[in-house]
Amino acid sequence: xxxxxxxxxxxxxxxxxHLVHYGSxxxxxxxxxMIEAAxxxxxxxxxxxxxxxxxxxxxxxxxxITKFIREQGSVPAIQIxxxxxxxSNWVSGAxxxxxxxxDKDGWEIIAPSAIAFSPESQIPKEMDLEEIQNIQNAFAxxxxxxxxxxxxxxxxxSAHGYLLNEFLSPLTNKRTDDYxxxxxxxxxxxFEIIEKVxxxxxxxxxxxxxxxxxxxxxxxxxxxxxxxxxxxxxxTGVDIVDVSTGGSIPNAKIPVGAGYQLPFASAIKKDKNNSxxxxxxxxxxxxxxxxxxxxxxxxxxxxxxxxxxxxPYFSLNATRELRAQNIEPKPYEIAFx
Numbered sequence: 081x082x083x084x085x086x087x088x089x090x091x092x093x094x095x096x097x098h099l100v101h102y103g104s105x106x107x108x109x110x111x112x113x114m115i116e117a118a119x120x121x122x123x124x125x126x127x128x129x130x131x132x133x134x135x136x137x138x139x140x141x142x143x144x145i146t147k148f149i150r151e152q153g154s155v156p157a158i159q160i161x162x163x164x165x166x167x168s169n170w171v172s173g174a175x176x177x178x179x180x181x182x183d184k185d186g187w188e189i190i191a192p193s194a195i196a197f198s199p200e201s202q203i204p205k206e207m208d209l210e211e212i213q214n215i216q217n218a219f220a221x222x223x224x225x226x227x228x229x230x231x232x233x234x235x236x237x238s239a240h241g242y243l244l245n246e247f248l249s250p251l252t253n254k255r256t257d258d259y260x261x262x263x264x265x266x267x268x269x270x271f272e273i274i275e276k277v278x279x280x281x282x283x284x285x286x287x288x289x290x291x292x293x294x295x296x297x298x299x300x301x302x303x304x305x306x307x308x309x310x311x312x313x314x315x316t317g318v319d320i321v322d323v324s325t326g327g328s329i330p331n332a333k334i335p336v337g338a339g340y341q342l343p344f345a346s347a348i349k350k351d352k353n354n355s356x357x358x359x360x361x362x363x364x365x366x367x368x369x370x371x372x373x374x375x376x377x378x379x380x381x382x383x384x385x386x387x388x389x390x391x392p393y394f395s396l397n398a399t400r401e402l403r404a405q406n407i408e409p410k411p412y413e414i415a416f417x
Contacts, residue, residue: 081105082361082383083114083159083235083290085126087171092119092132094141102145105388106152107409109395113149114383115142117161117237120222121215124162124243127169127176128185133160133222139229146230152409157233159290160222162215164243165191165204165252178202192247192269193254198330212259212269215243220276227281234281235288235320236273240327244270245292248309249301249328267309274316288320288359289313293344296325296332303344310348314356322359322383323348338363339373346378359383367398 081102088097098115106113118133119125125132132138146156167189168179178201179186190211191204207215219236226234238244246252247269253260259268274287281287293306310321323345326334334340341362349358359381364370370382387394396408 081110081113081388082385083116083237084385084389085116085130085171087127087129089129089131092122092125092130092134092138094131094138094145098131098141099145099148103148103152104392106149106154108388108391108393109399109409110154110384110388111395112155112157112233114157114159114233114235115145115231117159117163117242118142118222118226120160120162120218123187123189124164124167124218126163126167126242127171128179129171130163133158133225133229134218136225139225142226142229142231150230155233156231157235157288158226158229158231159235159237160219160226161237162218162243163189164241164246165189165195165197165201166241168202191243191252192259193252195252195254197241206255209257216269216273216276219273220280223277224280227285233286233288233320234277235290235322236270236277237290238270239290239292239322239324241292241329242327244273245301245328248291248305249295251295251297251300251328263305263308267312271312271316274313274318278317283317286319287317288322289318290322290324292327293323293325293341293348295328296334297329300328303347306344307348307351307354310351310356310358311354314354318356320357320359320381321348322361322381323379324361336363338365339369342373342378349377349379357381361385367394367401370398371402 118131121134149156168187181188189204194206196203295301325341345360357380360379361383365387
């Protein structure tokens, strides 16, 4: 299950709603349940209702979820994130609006450079070196809490125009210090976070990094950059690259359609100098489509998003469609005999 923000948390805390939401997909046979982006700091939430993992009190609610996921035979995973210049929003259903510091529940936002996401957005505060170190430590602290909460796969969110992606893209990073300019400098923040996370995350549990393989804008981050980044990630000991695209610029022209992001994952997967496992996502909504991707060697993992929102039992249905087997959640098995 691909991480998808639900904006249903209270002060960052998971609720019974999250237990039922993620638990039902685990009962539905999904191999790994990746919890939505959990903010590493309160100011890193995309919106007021985001999950948080920025204080120890968040651990207990997440433990309930991981325990239930494991009991269903699935792997509990979590994505940790900071929203950067795309933070401080109010979201309710399909409605959303930017919150400013003077608004109720709003806060000041930060970014590598003081460039607003859109004309309606806040202008973020440019991070100084002390703030960069604080954010790196926040990711490491969040990883330690994730481990205590029982998660067995950790994904670092470096995509979709959020903070770490903002460091990567030349469209959003105009710094002139060691964290801006060259490819090596723009990727420095991500690799320093990975280094700190690995100090607290066990070597026998996998680490994933979600990337936007392209900004879909001329002069932005490219597929070639992503292939180069993925090589370095594999050298650093990252196990999985979760390949998505876009999000840095609000008006990018993206040719959305079935499997529209697959070519980017496939290019990274088939790069002979790359040993990292590759996940793909993006309007994958049928079992045959997913199985074909794997059979063709275009990716190692299928991340399913919206189809799992529509159908929590997608994975069990896929098993029937592809293997002609009737596999049910354990408590239901007796009813089908």
